Amino acid sequence: MMSADLLDLLRVSLGFLVIFGVAPWLVALNSPPEARGRNQEGRLLARAPQGIQFVSEGRPQGSGYYHGLPDDELMAYCAAFVRASLFTGVATLVLGSVRLCLPGGLAAAYVVFLFTLMYRSGALRRFRDRHWLLGRLHTLIVFADRLPSESWHLRPIRIRYVSWRRRFDLTALAPFRSICLFSWLVALAACFYPLHDARFLHGGSYSRALALQKLALGQPSVPDGSAALLAPVMFLSGCDGATVVRFAGPLFAAVFVLTAFIVVYRLTGSSRAGLAGAGLAAGFAAFADAGQLQADGLASIFLLLGVLLWKASRLDAMGSFAVALLIDPIPGPHTIGYAGIPLGIALLAHFCRPTLRWGAGICAPVGLAAIVCLICAPRNWEKEGPYQYETAARAVCRITRELPHNTWLVVAPVQELAFTYGRGWHMELSEFVGKYSVDEASQPGFHFGFPVMDTFVFVEKQPLVSRAMGSSLSALGPRFDPAMAPYQVQLSRASMEFEAGRLLAAYRSRHPDVQVFVEDKDLIVYRIPG
Amino acid sequence: MKNWSRRPALPSCLEPPCDGSPWAPPLDSFDVVVRLETAGITDAVAQREYGYRDAWSLAEVCLPWLRMFPASDKRESRQSALLEYLKGLSFALPLVICCLAMVLFRFSLWGGDVSPQLAVAVGLGTVSSFVTTGGVVQAMARRGLFFLSVRDGATGEAVCWKWVCAGAVWLAVCGLALLAPCRFYQWLPAPFDWIAFAFHLSLGLLWLATGILHMLERSLWSAAGSVAGIGAVVLLHSAWRVPLIGAQITGIAVAAAFAFAASFLLLRARRRANGGRPRSLSPARDLYLTWPHFLFGTLYFLLIFADRLLAWTVPDVAAASTMQFRGDYETALDLALIGFVLQVGGVRASTFTFFRNLVRAQKQHGIGARTGFLRDMRQAYARNTAGFVLCGAAVSACVYLTVWRLGTPVHEWSVTLLGALAGGSLTVIGLWNASILFRLSLPVDVVAAIAPAVAVDLFIGYLLSRLGSYQYAVVGFSAGAGYFAAVTTRSLWQRLQSLDYYYAGSSV
Numbered sequence A: 001m002m003s004a005d006l007l008d009l010l011r012v013s014l015g016f017l018v019i020f021g022v023a024p025w026l027v028a029l030n031s032p033p034e035a036r037g038r039n040q041e042g043r044l045l046a047r048a049p050q051g052i053q054f055v056s057e058g059r060p061q062g063s064g065y066y067h068g069l070p071d072d073e074l075m076a077y078c079a080a081f082v083r084a085s086l087f088t089g090v091a092t093l094v095l096g097s098v099r100l101c102l103p104g105g106l107a108a109a110y111v112v113f114l115f116t117l118m119y120r121s122g123a124l125r126r127f128r129d130r131h132w133l134l135g136r137l138h139t140l141i142v143f144a145d146r147l148p149s150e151s152w153h154l155r156p157i158r159i160r161y162v163s164w165r166r167r168f169d170l171t172a173l174a175p176f177r178s179i180c181l182f183s184w185l186v187a188l189a190a191c192f193y194p195l196h197d198a199r200f201l202h203g204g205s206y207s208r209a210l211a212l213q214k215l216a217l218g219q220p221s222v223p224d225g226s227a228a229l230l231a232p233v234m235f236l237s238g239c240d241g242a243t244v245v246r247f248a249g250p251l252f253a254a255v256f257v258l259t260a261f262i263v264v265y266r267l268t269g270s271s272r273a274g275l276a277g278a279g280l281a282a283g284f285a286a287f288a289d290a291g292q293l294q295a296d297g298l299a300s301i302f303l304l305l306g307v308l309l310w311k312a313s314r315l316d317a318m319g320s321f322a323v324a325l326l327i328d329p330i331p332g333p334h335t336i337g338y339a340g341i342p343l344g345i346a347l348l349a350h351f352c353r354p355t356l357r358w359g360a361g362i363c364a365p366v367g368l369a370a371i372v373c374l375i376c377a378p379r380n381w382e383k384e385g386p387y388q389y390e391t392a393a394r395a396v397c398r399i400t401r402e403l404p405h406n407t408w409l410v411v412a413p414v415q416e417l418a419f420t421y422g423r424g425w426h427m428e429l430s431e432f433v434g435k436y437s438v439d440e441a442s443q444p445g446f447h448f449g450f451p452v453m454d455t456f457v458f459v460e461k462q463p464l465v466s467r468a469m470g471s472s473l474s475a476l477g478p479r480f481d482p483a484m485a486p487y488q489v490q491l492s493r494a495s496m497e498f499e500a501g502r503l504l505a506a507y508r509s510r511h512p513d514v515q516v517f518v519e520d521k522d523l524i525v526y527r528i529p530g
Numbered sequence B: 001m002k003n004w005s006r007r008p009a010l011p012s013c014l015e016p017p018c019d020g021s022p023w024a025p026p027l028d029s030f031d032v033v034v035r036l037e038t039a040g041i042t043d044a045v046a047q048r049e050y051g052y053r054d055a056w057s058l059a060e061v062c063l064p065w066l067r068m069f070p071a072s073d074k075r076e077s078r079q080s081a082l083l084e085y086l087k088g089l090s091f092a093l094p095l096v097i098c099c100l101a102m103v104l105f106r107f108s109l110w111g112g113d114v115s116p117q118l119a120v121a122v123g124l125g126t127v128s129s130f131v132t133t134g135g136v137v138q139a140m141a142r143r144g145l146f147f148l149s150v151r152d153g154a155t156g157e158a159v160c161w162k163w164v165c166a167g168a169v170w171l172a173v174c175g176l177a178l179l180a181p182c183r184f185y186q187w188l189p190a191p192f193d194w195i196a197f198a199f200h201l202s203l204g205l206l207w208l209a210t211g212i213l214h215m216l217e218r219s220l221w222s223a224a225g226s227v228a229g230i231g232a233v234v235l236l237h238s239a240w241r242v243p244l245i246g247a248q249i250t251g252i253a254v255a256a257a258f259a260f261a262a263s264f265l266l267l268r269a270r271r272r273a274n275g276g277r278p279r280s281l282s283p284a285r286d287l288y289l290t291w292p293h294f295l296f297g298t299l300y301f302l303l304i305f306a307d308r309l310l311a312w313t314v315p316d317v318a319a320a321s322t323m324q325f326r327g328d329y330e331t332a333l334d335l336a337l338i339g340f341v342l343q344v345g346g347v348r349a350s351t352f353t354f355f356r357n358l359v360r361a362q363k364q365h366g367i368g369a370r371t372g373f374l375r376d377m378r379q380a381y382a383r384n385t386a387g388f389v390l391c392g393a394a395v396s397a398c399v400y401l402t403v404w405r406l407g408t409p410v411h412e413w414s415v416t417l418l419g420a421l422a423g424g425s426l427t428v429i430g431l432w433n434a435s436i437l438f439r440l441s442l443p444v445d446v447v448a449a450i451a452p453a454v455a456v457d458l459f460i461g462y463l464l465s466r467l468g469s470y471q472y473a474v475v476g477f478s479a480g481a482g483y484f485a486a487v488t489t490r491s492l493w494q495r496l497q498s499l500d501y502y503y504a505g506s507s508v
Helices: A003-029 A071-097 A103-121 A130-145 A150-167 A170-196 A203-216 A231-237 A241-268 A271-289 A295-309 A314-327 A333-351 A354-380 A390-402 A414-420 A429-435 A473-479 A490-510 B029-038 B043-050 B055-066 B081-105 B116-149 B153-184 B192-215 B219-239 B244-274 B283-312 B327-365 B370-405 B410-439 B443-467 B470-496 B499-507
Strands: A408-412 A425-428 A454-460 A515-519 A523-529
Touching (some): A003 A071, A003 A103, A003 A170, A003 A231, A003 A241, A071 A103, A071 A241, A071 A314, A103 A231, A103 B443, A130 B283, A170 A241, A170 A271, A170 A354, A203 A241, A231 A241, A241 A295, A241 A333, A241 A414, A271 A295, A271 A333, A271 A354, A295 A314, A390 A414, A408 A414, A408 A429, A425 A429, A429 A490, A454 A490, A490 A523, B029 B055, B116 B192, B116 B244, B116 B283, B116 B327, B192 B219, B192 B244, B219 B244, B283 B327, B283 B410, B283 B443, B283 B470, B327 B410, B327 B470, B327 B499, B370 B410, B370 B499, B410 B470, B443 B470
Parallel strands (some): A408 A425, A408 A454
Antiparallel strands (some): A454 A523, A515 A523
């Protein structure tokens, strides 16, 4: 783990928080009053005016008033999250189809979206009121006039803070304290792997990172709903596609856990059952995807929200299902598992009330076990990958970070392209060994002649052997990917690496300026000055 | 005849001007009160600074003394339109000197034979300095000119320095606010972001200093400052082998120091000539009076430079950084700038002529022939506007044909050149309208026109540069300038229906 990784995590987290936290909050604030439920103030987590009937622990349904988080507010926020996500997905894909998914284009789309909501909710009405505007101007002028007076400046802040404290009821958050802490721990535990390893565990992550990078650079790319959701996060964080994909998986895992809790809590009325459901869902995420949520995990968040919103708002529920389909058009078994666990627990509790007590009893150990699984599972991952050596991923990250853009070329298997796209040039190892021969490279006057300042050639001393590989194309089965195929067949990869090693050895014998950039027991990276 | 020992302390705004320019003794105490209040001497000021109960008491005491001064003849200005045109052109003197330096030394106060990344850094610093200080200079000129025109040099001087201080703080804050995302998103690799910041600060200070000189109509001093700055660059870079960028930043600082020193001397001379003490001014009042001018100054430079920023930021997977300098685009804009400068000199001359004709028409028609007065003035405005259109077309054609005849590979950037020439001509029409609207005390109309014009510029420029090529960003500039010209023309045409009312209103 490097400080740069921590910084990247912080940047991606901030971007993620803005897109999936602040933007839905703004949408919730500016939704029409009927969509915000009974609380016309529209303030999230505000104390309900007279209490709202709610199914709560220890109280039969409809028997009392819940002076906590108002149910309508919770649903309104879920609906706002769905709307914001639907907008993000659709806007990004539409803009991407015309190669306009660029920071300016997306920012303009967000501004238009939020202004439309504000206009519909009547929030902009006051701006058409000349007297209101003059009043604001007067306030500004009075403020400027009294600017040197510090006490005047500080008093309203103090009053506002007291007013804020009065308006917000912290006891309302009591049932959510545990899940907030648990989600935070899930995110931390799931981040454990990406903080230590730059390479991906899933083959799909490479293609998502590449698709995201292409999308954000206005290049034609295959439409991918899961990548599209991350484009604004990428713009805000200022990180490359690979880094965003690397850290977004754990963050989505935390969102998924929170969603699972809300679903179970909302359907059963028990926060402990909700916690147990969230713990089981987190455990499933650890075993299914090693905590690095893929498209199926992301889609399940919206499937669950769709179920949750079905009764309150059909339109929002349909929107939620639409987002799920955008992300994962053909739901697989993992999707069923992700969505099935919380729903199964809720159904079980519905038909068999004693399971609520059982759920309350196991929530702490289940949660703890899930956290441990999230930390340990990636290390003992036996389903896919790895697709590259960690040294190779680190080396290419170092190159992209340290060297000026587009002044270098990386000659490596296809996986490195996800890290280099848009920052530097990439040549496939298969093309490199096919283009040059050992005899040619051993000539004294021979130069590769790439029009860059530095060329980095990645040669595996020990050709990679992993679960992603197969002895033949037919042995790859569902893992077969035409772009990766030459590197997935063990013999083919070994022969390419051997040939590349010979080429570089021959070239280096005539060119002493060739340096070793990185070397360990498995891999060597040569640096050829241009 | 005059017992000066008993004379009350007359406010400087009431006294006849020292240079013998037109002045008439007040008709009655009402007239004196109007003059006092026009100069900002309210009841509170009269009580605090002059020791009278209110402005009326002060007026009644001053009236007998003021009647003793002889009226100075109301001479009609003999300044010709040509002289006004040349004065209008004089703002470009430093630019001409910089161009000459570029021809002679291959470098100037900024720019020269530098790498593309360095060019972007310098360009970004230059653009941000213009945008940041544009509003401050406008606001400073508005307040400063007011006090200088009422012969209150002391307050005028104080106001100018207050705005300079505020401008310097604003410059630093905006610079840091730009530097932060520049570093976070790596728009420019280090140390180019710091170079951009240094240019932003130094050039911003230079614009603030030259802003005072232009306000005082001392463009020659501004040109002298540029010469001093270029001299410093030449000395440092050619003689002492200092790196060009370091030498240029130092040269700009020298030019700014020179301009500030000249401004100090000129303002001090005004203060001494007018006498009196500076009045304490309310920031709220300044804010209220200058916010449209501040916005106009900022938005004007945004309108001018938005297309450049859009062209520089068009995504390119093969580029070395997020922002790239487009040499061909810049060349076309620089050539179009010649046409713009030649036309913009006419704005001052036309405004001068328009208001001279207005005074004449008022005398000619009298109060009973309002319709004839308005008709004449509308015709005068239409004639002037048509003149700008024709002159713009002619100048643009001349520039384009000259470039073409010189054998420059114009076909490579003909779209940019044509777009920039059209945009420049339309901006001049917008400025001509804006100058009349400002003179009629209708600055909000100008802001209401230029703000959407910037949005049009950004929207069209963004779409075309991203969907087509970066060269089409200039179409956004043309469209924005067209919008600015059209809306200000419409707004002014409506106001011309009641020109007498607005003119009288602006005189109060």
